[in-house]
Amino acid sequence: MDVKTAFLNEDLEEEIYMEQPEGFLAPGQEGKVCKLVKSLYVLKQAPKQWHQKFDQVMLNNGFKINECDKCVYVKNTMRGYVILCLYVDDMLIVGSDDKMIKSTKDMLKARFDMKDMGLADVILGIKINRTQHGLVLSQSHYVDKILEKFNEGDTSVAQTPVDTTQHLSKNRGEGVAQLEYSRIIGSLMYLMTCTRPDLAYAVSRLSRYTSNPSSEHWKSMTILLRYLRYTRNYGLHYGRDPAVIEGYSDANWISDMKDSKSTSGYVFTLGGAAIAWKSSKQTLIARYTMESEFIALDKAGEEAEWLRQFVEDVPGWPKPMSAICIHCDCQSAIGRAQSAMYNGKSRHIRRRHNTIRQLLSMGVISIDYVRSKDNIADPFTKGLSRELVHKSSRGMRLKPFEQVCTKENLS
Numbered sequence: 001m002d003v004k005t006a007f008l009n010e011d012l013e014e015e016i017y018m019e020q021p022e023g024f025l026a027p028g029q030e031g032k033v034c035k036l037v038k039s040l041y042v043l044k045q046a047p048k049q050w051h052q053k054f055d056q057v058m059l060n061n062g063f064k065i066n067e068c069d070k071c072v073y074v075k076n077t078m079r080g081y082v083i084l085c086l087y088v089d090d091m092l093i094v095g096s097d098d099k100m101i102k103s104t105k106d107m108l109k110a111r112f113d114m115k116d117m118g119l120a121d122v123i124l125g126i127k128i129n130r131t132q133h134g135l136v137l138s139q140s141h142y143v144d145k146i147l148e149k150f151n152e153g154d155t156s157v158a159q160t161p162v163d164t165t166q167h168l169s170k171n172r173g174e175g176v177a178q179l180e181y182s183r184i185i186g187s188l189m190y191l192m193t194c195t196r197p198d199l200a201y202a203v204s205r206l207s208r209y210t211s212n213p214s215s216e217h218w219k220s221m222t223i224l225l226r227y228l229r230y231t232r233n234y235g236l237h238y239g240r241d242p243a244v245i246e247g248y249s250d251a252n253w254i255s256d257m258k259d260s261k262s263t264s265g266y267v268f269t270l271g272g273a274a275i276a277w278k279s280s281k282q283t284l285i286a287r288y289t290m291e292s293e294f295i296a297l298d299k300a301g302e303e304a305e306w307l308r309q310f311v312e313d314v315p316g317w318p319k320p321m322s323a324i325c326i327h328c329d330c331q332s333a334i335g336r337a338q339s340a341m342y343n344g345k346s347r348h349i350r351r352r353h354n355t356i357r358q359l360l361s362m363g364v365i366s367i368d369y370v371r372s373k374d375n376i377a378d379p380f381t382k383g384l385s386r387e388l389v390h391k392s393s394r395g396m397r398l399k400p401f402e403q404v405c406t407k408e409n410l411s
Contacts, residue, residue: 001105004113006089010039010049047088054086057111068310075100081315092123096316126194129235129401136401138235139195143228146187150180151225158226161202162383163219168205171214181213184221188228195236197267198393199224200279201380204263208281237397241271243318245311247304247326248370251282251296252381253289260285262292265380266300268307268324273397276303279380293330296381297337297367298352300326304365323363327370329378334367 003009017033018040020026039046055065058073063084066072073084080097082104091108095101108114120128129136185207192199202224209217247268254262261284267277278299286292304324311317328334337356359365376395378384384392393399 001091001093001108002115002117003089003091004115006112007039007041007043007046007050009112010046010053012036012039012045012049014045016043050089057108058084061107064313066310066313068306068313072310074313074315075104076315083314087124090123092120124194125190127235131237134237134239136235136237137195138233138401139191140233140235140401142191143232146184146191147225147229147232150184150187151222151229154222154226154229156226157230158223159230159386160383160389161199161224161227162205163223164383164385166216166220168209168217168220171209171212171217173214175212176215176218178211178213181218181221182210184225185210188224196234196398197274197277197396198231198234198379198389198398199228200277201263201265201382202227204279204281231400233400234393234398235401236273237399238273239271239397243271244322245270245275245304245307245324247300247324247365248375248377249293249297249300249326249328250375250377250381251286251289251292251330253286253292262286262295263381264292264296264299265377266296266303266326267377267380267396268300268303269376269396276307277380277396278303290330290332290336293328293333294336294356295352297326297328297333298356301356301359301365305359308364323366325366325368327368327375327377329370329372329375331369334369337367 016036018036019033020030021034026032039049043049051070055070059065061075062077063073063075063082066074071086073086075082077100080095080100082093082095082097082100084104085092085094093101093104095104105114105116109116122128125139125142127138127141129138185203188199188203189207192203202220206217206220206224213221245268247266249264249266251265252263254260262282263279264282265277265279267274269275280299282292282295284295286295304326308321308324312319312321336353337360340357356365360367372378373388374395376392379389379392
């Protein structure tokens with residue numbers, strides 16, 4: 001569902017006046033101003049007022065707000081449940097009972113000017129494809145728009161998002177097409193955040209040079225766009241596997257001699273398909289590999305704790321919930337996490353050590369060893385070869401939509 005002119009629904013707490021709009025000046029009263037009765041889109045407090053109004057309506061109709069995400073509303077009854085996800089004025093409604101979904105829609109229509117979009121097909125630029133064995137989330141149409149806008153004349157393709165032989169550094173000279181570069185980065189960030197975890201490291205790496213890109217940075221950007229053309233029809237495939245959340249953590253210790261900070265990466269899967277991922281530069285300088293892996297493990301632990309708390313409020317989720325297993329390819333980091341001994345040489349990561357120990361003791365997470373070649377978080381920390389990129393993408397259930405359909409037709 002979609003709310004028409006959402007910000008015009010809320011009441012104002014303050015007394016606000018505005019100049020008479022052009023074309024609507026009252027004859028003989030040109031020097032007067034208008035007093036606002038309702039909020040407008042240009043007001044800074046408009047989003048806050050709209051959210052408060054929507055919260056009040058949902059709470060008055062028996063919904064509860066998820067404590068981990070204030071834009072998720074849940075109503076659970078003996079007959080069934082309804083989950084409503086709100087993004088500004090776009091809504092996605094999920095439920096176990098058709099009558100409850102219809103009553104929720106009728107309630108919203110009675111309170112707001114709504115547009116019923118029917119069965120979810122596209123939301124926030126994400127295409128929802130229904131198959132025999134589950135759902136495929138893809139953004140191939142958005143990829144086409146990016147390529148048409150920023151890479152129209154290039155028909156070449158690349159099979160990896162990062163050239164492993166190219167080492168980037170800060171540009172000390174004059175920048176090259178900085179505005180165009182930042183526009184591409186912004187477009188790719190949204191794509192990466194929604195459905196393309198394989199782009200996370202490349203986008204994170206290239207975004208560090210947005211303020212002053214050089215020709216070398218543009219070469220890497222071109223490779224990434226060519227890889228996007230090669231994988232334009234990729235999508236995340238969610239099947240009907242058991243509702244088990246698993247995590248993978250990895251780190252790359254100081255790969256660039258001009259930069260003393262390592263790179264962290266993690267990915268969490270639900271039934272084998274990626275649901276949360278991140279690639280970022282570490283804020284703390286690690287002195288050796290174990291420390292960088294431990295810092296990455298701490299970040300993954302934070303995400304695991306949030307995911308656990310989020311799904312605990314989801315009706316129908318298996319309870320009690322078991323610990324989320326995080327796979328790590330560094331045995332020394334696992335040993336440090338499971339050890340209660342304190343080493344004074346690692347005082348700078350003591351807080352992180354206490355956090356992980358607490359999550360382990362509370363049963364929120366568990367840590368298991370995985371071989372580096374089977375760690376699907378590997379592409380979030382470094383550039384990989386063509387074979388490893390392909391393997392890790394399939395490990396996250398990121399694959400061409402046509403390939404999914406072909407397998408189902410054969411079966």
